[in-house]
Amino acid sequence: xxxxxLPRKSTAVDMTAMCDVAFLLLSFxxxxxxxxxxxxxxxxxxxxxxxxxxxxxxxxxxxxxxxxKVYFSVSxxxxxxxxxxxxxxxxxxxLNLSDAEKKxxxxxxxxxxxxxxxxxxxxxMTPDQWSKLDKPGIPIDSANNELQVWMRxxxxxxxxxxxxxxxxxxxxxxxxxxxxxxxALKRNDMFKFQMITDPEGAPPGTALYERLNGPTQPAAKQ
Amino acid sequence: MAEMxxxxxxxxxxxxxxxxxxxxxxxxxxxxxxxxLGFLLITFFIFTTTMSQxxxxxxxxxxxxxxxxxxxxxxxxxxLSLLLGKNNGVYYYEGTLLPDGSNxxxxxxxxxxxxxIDKKKRTKPDDFVVxxxxxxxxxxxxxxxxxxxxxxxxxxxxxxxxxxxxxxxxMVATEGGGPMPAVPxxxPxxxPxxGQ
Numbered sequence: 386x387x388x389x390x391l392p393r394k395s396t397a398v399d400m401t402a403m404c405d406v407a408f409l410l411l412s413f414x415x416x417x418x419x420x421x422x423x424x425x426x427x428x429x430x431x432x433x434x435x436x437x438x439x440x441x442x443x444x445x446x447x448x449x450x451x452x453x454k455v456y457f458s459v460s461x462x463x464x465x466x467x468x469x470x471x472x473x474x475x476x477x478x479x480l481n482l483s484d485a486e487k488k489x490x491x492x493x494x495x496x497x498x499x500x501x502x503x504x505x506x507x508x509x510m511t512p513d514q515w516s517k518l519d520k521p522g523i524p525i526d527s528a529n530n531e532l533q534v535w536m537r538x539x540x541x542x543x544x545x546x547x548x549x550x551x552x553x554x555x556x557x558x559x560x561x562x563x564x565x566x567x568x569a570l571k572r573n574d575m576f577k578f579q580m581i582t583d584p585e586g587a588p589p590g591t592a593l594y595e596r597l598n599g600p601t602q603p604a605a606k607q
Numbered sequence: 608m609a610e611m612x613x614x615x616x617x618x619x620x621x622x623x624x625x626x627x628x629x630x631x632x633x634x635x636x637x638x639x640x641x642x643x644l645g646f647l648l649i650t651f652f653i654f655t656t657t658m659s660q661x662x663x664x665x666x667x668x669x670x671x672x673x674x675x676x677x678x679x680x681x682x683x684x685x686x687l688s689l690l691l692g693k694n695n696g697v698y699y700y701e702g703t704l705l706p707d708g709s710n711x712x713x714x715x716x717x718x719x720x721x722x723x724i725d726k727k728k729r730t731k732p733d734d735f736v737v738x739x740x741x742x743x744x745x746x747x748x749x750x751x752x753x754x755x756x757x758x759x760x761x762x763x764x765x766x767x768x769x770x771x772x773x774x775x776x777x778m779v780a781t782e783g784g785g786p787m788p789a790v791p792x793x794x795p796x797x798x799p800x801x802g803q
Contacts, residue, residue, distance in 0.1 A: 407646050407649065414652040419660070431747065431748040433751060437662060560743060562747075563741075564741075571668060576668040578665075579665050584659055
């Protein structure tokens with residue numbers, strides 16, 4: 386009986402195509418994504434159907450973490466305003482901050498998460514110590530609303546330039562802390578603000594969905 | 608790599624005079640390491656970057672006013688009050704809260720849309736107002752969800768108001784946090800939603 390000889394096939398596969406795919410995907414990800422900004426405060430924002438992107442410049446950000454503690458920060462491009470804010474608060478509350486301590490607020494990604502009584506020691510710490518510290522947050526009770534002082538300082542520092550007031554709250558934050566923040570804003574006559582959310586599609590069958598995706602006859606009439 | 612050929616003369620000294628052609632090398636390169644590298648970079652970029660830009664939801668607050676003549680009046684027939692309780696519970700009533708609490712209903716965040724749509728259909732557009740009253744146990748997510756619901760259902764007029772003590776008692780009672788409180792008959796009269 387003659388033996389059927391199967392030709393031995395090489396196990397080496399041509400990798401060119403796979404290489405193409407890999408680099409195509411790589412270039413896609415590089416082009417469409419943005420580096421995650423280093424976040425000192427971990428916050429999971431709720432979702433909303435809003436589609437306008439959050440502002441990135443001249444931002445005054447109020448953060449509420451999952452325990453409802455409130456933090457205050459200013460974006461890095463508004464350096465002059467940041468300086469004005471810390472100077473004004475220092476003067477107003479007689480905090481006796483040294484230049485080095487003020488610098489600590491000036492550095493990138495800084496935030497305030499303590500009452501005025503602890504400001505001096507808080508600002509003399511390094512960012513590593515900040516993240517380990519059990520921060521009490523800025524008091525926002527109606528009797529002692531320190532955020533109000535910060536907002537007043539921010540308001541006067543941003544006079545003449547547009548301030549983007551953003552609120553970034555965690556899903557789990559309770560309403561009273563949000564109310565405290567709103568109160569601080571209202572007392573400074575600041576009625577316009579934006580809340581940072583994650584995008585979400587409009588649910589089908591609702592009025593908004595119909596407006597966005599509905600029949601386009603009204604537009605054709607014009 | 609760092610070595611230099613210093614032999615001077617021709618580079619073919621090893622080969623015989625008749626052998627001019629070198630061995631024909633294949634032009635095929637093993638691309639496996641390159642694929643490895645590619646996928647490694649992809650993984651790196653997926654983990655370190657964000658795809659979606661955060662969006663922002665605009666909220667414009669009204670100015671607080673103490674003077675009753677400057678306050679917005681709400682027609683009772685067009686008012687829908689949404690009360691946000693703990694554990695993602697929503698309570699609602701139309702118009703004013705009845706003394707016996709019979710129009711105080713409980714629902715959840717999925718069903719509330721139908722309640723809003725239903726009320727919107729039954730009311731004249733000019734009269735329709737939603738009053739949002741987040742309780743102390745409502746989360747920020749609940750508040751944003753409800754405000755989002757206003758956008759989704761295109762509710763033009765809505766207000767965020769604090770809970771009245773009576774409503775809070777009703778909520779606590781419904782949540783099973785305590786005994787049902789006695790409802791004073793005069794309480795609903797204090798509700799500003801009872802304007803003309």
